[in-house]
Amino acid sequence: MRRIISAKVRNTSGVLNRISGVLTRRQFNIESISVGVTENPDVSRITIVVSVDSDFQMEQLIKQLNKQIDVIKVIDMSADSHLERELALIKVATTSINRQEIMSMIEPFRASVIDVSSQSIIIQIAGSSEKIDALVDVLKVYGIQELARTGITGLLRSSIK
Structure with a gap:
């Protein structure tokens, strides 16, 4: 486990x-x-x-x-009840034709584009490992060129007494 x-x-x-x-x-x-x-x-x-x-x-x-x-x-x-997050940077191959499509695909994940070039974009996403895995699966069809993940960090939630 x-x-x-x-x-x-x-x-x-x-x-x-x-x-x-x-x-x-x-x-x-x-x-x-x-x-x-x-x-x-x-x-x-x-x-x-x-x-x-x-x-x-x-x-x-x-x-x-x-x-x-x-x-x-x-x-x-x-x-215990806790919060955990991970950060990922994903470089995806793009063309001028599919760039807008990719940007609309990442919107529901609350991911953001942090760099754009003529041949690729770099996307930043923070969240649970499952959320990042789901976005990676969506982006695979476009061609992921590079992927960097930070690893999980977290804190215990505050308890109200």
Whole structure:
């Protein structure tokens, strides 16, 4: 089952290597990983998507990650209400004839064109992985020249008490 882990870590050299090393030693395949600084410049957030077979495996992985020296806190976001987003840039082959058709195809996805040339356009989309996959499927018939995806990042929703 797909799980999303969020780890707050000290923003120091080698932390990502040590975190990915824990996952490698425990033979987890990283489906997605993204890292960025938080509101505190001394702290980074690492968001990792992995597939695990059981809750026990997930508990063991979180315990191992929490033991790392530069790790501040690790949570399994999958268990709680959360928001997750991914960004993709898609370069699609175009002609003057089909450019407007492509632009109308991406509109329902709330994607935007960020670059236009005589032979291609670059489209930007942010959203769930499923939404991005759906847009990629729609654009395949036009000829995708390049595709870059950021990986998932997310936050827990606020709880009202």
